[in-house]
Amino acid sequence: MEAQEYLEGPEERDRQEELLEFGLEAAESIRDRKISLFARGRRTSTDAFLSTDFLEDVRDLDSQHVAFLGAPFDGGATYRPGTRFGPAALRKMSSEVGSPYNPGMGVNLKSSLDMVDLGDIRVIPSNLEKSFDQIAKAVSYVAEREVFPVVLGGDHAIGYPDVRGLSPYIDGNIGIIHLDRHSDISEYSWDERMHGSPFFHATNIPNAPPTNLVQVGIGGWAGGRDGLRETRDRNATVITVDDVDRYGVERIIEYALEIAWKNTDAVWLSFDIDVVDPAYAPGTGTPVAGGLTPREILRMLRGFAAEGLVGMEIVEVSPPYDHADITALLGAHSIMEVLGSLVVNGKLGRQPETPEKPY
Numbered sequence: 001m002e003a004q005e006y007l008e009g010p011e012e013r014d015r016q017e018e019l020l021e022f023g024l025e026a027a028e029s030i031r032d033r034k035i036s037l038f039a040r041g042r043r044t045s046t047d048a049f050l051s052t053d054f055l056e057d058v059r060d061l062d063s064q065h066v067a068f069l070g071a072p073f074d075g076g077a078t079y080r081p082g083t084r085f086g087p088a089a090l091r092k093m094s095s096e097v098g099s100p101y102n103p104g105m106g107v108n109l110k111s112s113l114d115m116v117d118l119g120d121i122r123v124i125p126s127n128l129e130k131s132f133d134q135i136a137k138a139v140s141y142v143a144e145r146e147v148f149p150v151v152l153g154g155d156h157a158i159g160y161p162d163v164r165g166l167s168p169y170i171d172g173n174i175g176i177i178h179l180d181r182h183s184d185i186s187e188y189s190w191d192e193r194m195h196g197s198p199f200f201h202a203t204n205i206p207n208a209p210p211t212n213l214v215q216v217g218i219g220g221w222a223g224g225r226d227g228l229r230e231t232r233d234r235n236a237t238v239i240t241v242d243d244v245d246r247y248g249v250e251r252i253i254e255y256a257l258e259i260a261w262k263n264t265d266a267v268w269l270s271f272d273i274d275v276v277d278p279a280y281a282p283g284t285g286t287p288v289a290g291g292l293t294p295r296e297i298l299r300m301l302r303g304f305a306a307e308g309l310v311g312m313e314i315v316e317v318s319p320p321y322d323h324a325d326i327t328a329l330l331g332a333h334s335i336m337e338v339l340g341s342l343v344v345n346g347k348l349g350r351q352p353e354t355p356e357k358p359y
């Protein structure tokens with residue numbers, strides 16, 4: 001008890017107050033006001049995404065092009081958890097193996113984009129709704145500053161607060177391109193707004209109409225009937241893996257963009273890694289055989305980003321089920337593919353002088 005007196009002296013308390021200011025004030029529903037919006041001091045990842053700068057004082061977010069923010073939350077998983085370690089694995093693989101340069105696309109992300117990593121949002125592991133409040137507030141903070149958010153999940157429950165945080169900062173309507181083997185549009189799973197339910201609640205937001213929701217990759221021996229019924233009743237669009245086989249990736253890109261952009265001012269990308277076949281992406285909680293290949297998904301991501309996006313999330317990367325980090329690697333490269341396409345197509349950052357345009 002004596003030791004505690006000097007170990008937690010005024011200096012320590014000043015530091016705690018400073019970190020609270022750096023990490024911003026938490027959402028209103030958080031009772032303990034010593035909890036900040038972004039985790040400070042206690043880092044959950046050793047590297048910032050793509051070895052970018054870690055922004056310790058979140059108040060310094062200003063005119064950067066891109067902000068990476070982790071949502072290490074897996075309280076929405078109905079069965080196999082582990083995605084709380086997703087942000088750390090994505091950061092690690094992007095920093096250790098990823099290069100910001102892609103000669104095929106003719107882009108160097110580091111010279112074309114000012115990127116920062118805000119670290120992780122302080123989620124409340126046992127409480128979906130409080131975590132939603134924190135995540136929505138964090139995304140709002142980024143969107144308000146017109147910075148492109150890349151949210152590193154976490155399970156797909158975060159899909160709802162991500163759109164909720166974004167929606168007030170879009171003048172008109174938002175379209176959603178949702179890549180997934182599961183439709184994730186039931187009102188509840190196990191009586192709560194878990195990872196099978198984000199798009200029910202997201203498309204209840206007035207400026208995120210379900211008619212602009214396009215779900216790509218749905219199918220296989222997964223998911224409930226409720227979800228598909230909701231999709232049908234709400235006039236959302238489902239494109240199956242069989243559709244991709246039948247019409248080809250190029251036609252699917254065109255069709256999805258047409259739906260997402262119909263009378264909207266912005267499009268949000270929600271990428272569930274389980275849309276990729278478990279042979280390539282085993283590190284996920286709810287794998288389904290017969291998914292897309294990495295080549296198909298990377299081409300699709302380039303195509304979707306070519307028309308511009310307002311932000312993206314990557315969800316369901318679950319390192320405890322991964323092998324040789326291949327799922328996290330694919331996740332990291334997917335994000336880079338989106339950013340590269342946004343740059344070469346003049347939608348974000350500074351274009352290279354002689355851009356190659358695969359799209």
Ligand SMILES: [Mn+2]
Binds near residue numbers: 180181275
């Ligand atoms: Mn899924």
